[in-house]
Amino acid sequence: MISYIRGPLVEIDEDMIVVEAGAVGYNIRVPLSVLEGLPAVGKEVRIYTYLQVREDAMNLYGFLSRQDLTMFKKLLGVSGIGPKGALGLLSAMRPDALRLAVISGDAKAIAKAPGIGSKTAQRIILDLKDKISVDQFLAPRNGGEESRDSAAGLSQAGKEAVEALVALGYSPMEAARAVGKTEITQEMTGEDVLKASLRHLAF
Numbered sequence: 001m002i003s004y005i006r007g008p009l010v011e012i013d014e015d016m017i018v019v020e021a022g023a024v025g026y027n028i029r030v031p032l033s034v035l036e037g038l039p040a041v042g043k044e045v046r047i048y049t050y051l052q053v054r055e056d057a058m059n060l061y062g063f064l065s066r067q068d069l070t071m072f073k074k075l076l077g078v079s080g081i082g083p084k085g086a087l088g089l090l091s092a093m094r095p096d097a098l099r100l101a102v103i104s105g106d107a108k109a110i111a112k113a114p115g116i117g118s119k120t121a122q123r124i125i126l127d128l129k130d131k132i133s134v135d136q137f138l139a140p141r142n143g144g145e146e147s148r149d150s151a152a153g154l155s156q157a158g159k160e161a162v163e164a165l166v167a168l169g170y171s172p173m174e175a176a177r178a179v180g181k182t183e184i185t186q187e188m189t190g191e192d193v194l195k196a197s198l199r200h201l202a203f
Contacts, residue, residue, distance in 0.1 A: 002060070006046040009039060015091070017062070019047055028062035029083075032091040037064050052083050061087060068095040078127045080120060089113045097173075100180070102128045104162060104172030158182075160190025161197050170201065 005028065007021035012035065018025045028047055039045055047062035048069040061083055063069040068090070075086035090098065092113035101109040102125050110121035158179050165175035178197040188196075 001051050002049050004046055004048045005060075005062070007044060009041050009043055009045045012038060012041060015087070017047070019045060019062075026060060028060045029087060030062050031087050033068070033094045034062065034064055050083075059083065063095075071095045071098065074128055074131055075124070078124050080123070085115055088115055092116075099132050100173055100176045101125075102132050104166075104176040105129070106172040106176075109173055157188055157190045157193045158184060161193035164190065164194045165197060165201075174201065 005019050005021045005026050007019050009017060010020050010025055011018035016027055016029050017034075017038065018027055020026075028049060030047070034047075047064065048066050050061045050069060050072060052059045052061065061072065063072060072086050072090060075081050075089060076083065081089075089110070093101065093110070098110065100106070105125055107118060107121040107125055110116060110124055111118045161179045161182075162172070162175045165178060166172055170178070175197075178200040179193060181200045182193055182196045184193055
């Protein structure tokens with residue numbers, strides 16, 4: 001219903017901001033990651049929103065990017081996760097960190113969030129692992145256009161490298177981050193990506 005709200009940032013609270021648009025001040029619930037990325041009060045901001053309508057209330061939830069809003073909506077699709085729980089999870093973990101935890105199967109990292117137990121963390125991974133693409137972390141860093149087949153190949157090499165790093169004793173999160181920092185070319189095999197990724201883990 002409301003795609004985004006743009007206007008001056010009027011107020012910042014612990015878990016809520018007020019943005020003025022069209023002479024109306026909108027209360028928007030936001031995670032910690034949004035609070036840390038906000039401009040100063042009085043500056044213009046654009047917040048991508050999700051509107052929750054209940055019998056007794058209407059609540060707006062907001063994010064600084066469409067990708068993070070999409071992550072929030074995907075969490076709402078997990079059984080047992082409501083807007084409050086999803087917002088709490090995205091306050092405990094930055095959206096990118098949550099994506100990495102899901103694609104690498106790191107339930108322990110997700111379970112550290114308040115109100116998220118190990119069973120819920122496993123359910124989040126199970127429900128979302130096929131809905132989050134590893135391409136965004138393992139894509140080439142040269143800024144050029146890549147074909148769909150090429151991107152798929154790069155992702156496969158990256159996945160092989162992540163699996164190999166986990167087998168070497170690194171946590172799934174450490175492995176995914178190291179591979180994500182690696183500049184992957186179309187010619188690289190999983191072994192090539194593994195060797196390059198190990199350099200990032202050496203520091």
